[in-house]
Amino acid sequence: MTSLVAPLLFFWSGLLFGVSFVATPAKFLAPSLQLPQALDVGRWTFHVLTLIEWGFVLVAALLVWACRPRVAAGWGWVMIALVAVAAVLALETVVVRPILDARVLDIIAGRNVAPNILHEVYIGLEALKLLLILAAAIASARWTPVTVQSQ
Numbered sequence: 001m002t003s004l005v006a007p008l009l010f011f012w013s014g015l016l017f018g019v020s021f022v023a024t025p026a027k028f029l030a031p032s033l034q035l036p037q038a039l040d041v042g043r044w045t046f047h048v049l050t051l052i053e054w055g056f057v058l059v060a061a062l063l064v065w066a067c068r069p070r071v072a073a074g075w076g077w078v079m080i081a082l083v084a085v086a087a088v089l090a091l092e093t094v095v096v097r098p099i100l101d102a103r104v105l106d107i108i109a110g111r112n113v114a115p116n117i118l119h120e121v122y123i124g125l126e127a128l129k130l131l132l133i134l135a136a137a138i139a140s141a142r143w144t145p146v147t148v149q150s151q
């Protein structure tokens with residue numbers, strides 16, 4: 001089971017990077033996609049990504065917890081990183097994204113929306129989450145199994 005943790009976390013980090021830092025900005029380059037539609041696609045993309053990420057947090061935390069008797073050291077740091085990831089994800093889910101969603105709905109409805117820094121805050125949270133997941137992945141890849149000494 002210890003061999004599953006690092007690949008899961010590296011896969012998650014790749015998914016997060018691909019969606020948040022490649023696909024999402026790329027859609028704004030499409031000349032046929034108007035801003036309201038691009039924002040709506042982004043809104044739904046992040047709703048789906050969030051559901052997937054909550055699944056990753058749960059599975060990764062359960063795997064790390066199950067592995068702790070088999071790992072000499074380091075499982076605690078991985079769990080701390082996962083708790084931090086869950087905190088960032090909760091902040092995005094409960095606080096930041098609902099405000100951004102309301103702004104997107106206003107833009108789609110044709111209302112003028114004053115600029116703010118929430119998109120930059122969200123990007124910063126996504127970057128922090130990515131770094132935490134990568135740190136957990138690297139730490140779990142370096143785990144050494146517990147060896148039983150014969151007497």
